[in-house]
Amino acid sequence: MKRLLRCAVLAAAMVTAPAVYAGDCGYDYCWGAVGFGPNGAWGYSYGQFSETEAVNVAQNGCGWNCSVVRTFYNTCGAIAVADNGGWGWAHAPTRSDAESSAIAYCVPHGRNCQVRVSSCSP
Numbered sequence: 001m002k003r004l005l006r007c008a009v010l011a012a013a014m015v016t017a018p019a020v021y022a023g024d025c026g027y028d029y030c031w032g033a034v035g036f037g038p039n040g041a042w043g044y045s046y047g048q049f050s051e052t053e054a055v056n057v058a059q060n061g062c063g064w065n066c067s068v069v070r071t072f073y074n075t076c077g078a079i080a081v082a083d084n085g086g087w088g089w090a091h092a093p094t095r096s097d098a099e100s101s102a103i104a105y106c107v108p109h110g111r112n113c114q115v116r117v118s119s120c121s122p
Contacts, residue, residue: 025049025121029073032121033058034089035066036079042066044119054121078102078118082110095120 025047031054032046043061048054051071059066070077072091079089080102088105092098099115106113 030121031071031073032075032077032119033069033071034077034079034117034119035059035062035069036081036087036116037062037065037067039065042079042117043069044117046119046121048121072121074122076118076120076122079116080106080113081116082106083112084110086110086113087116088113093122 027049030046031048031051032044033054034044035058036042041062043058043066045054045057048057054071055069058069068079068087070079070089075091075093076095076098077089077091078095078098079087080099081087086106086109088102088107088109090098090101090105092101095118099118102115103113
């Protein structure tokens, strides 16, 4: 009887628990990062196993000169930068949505906001 009850509880948990899918990179969380720094430095990463690895790969692309790095997982991220150095960042399911949102977040902080870097890690 106890075994039957345990099986029933396990079956109910399997039906009600959300499905967990590995990301396209093969991990539950496919980490990515975008970053920028002075003198036009920028870097990005995607498909990394951990947030730390994502930051390190992006920083390496920046020559370890990124002053701003933002991370995300299983989505896209973008940073837009204004002429005066103001910036905005966003993440969204698509690259174009992340870029549009980053520009929208940048506009209150400066003029002529343009996407400096974007990446997707779905």
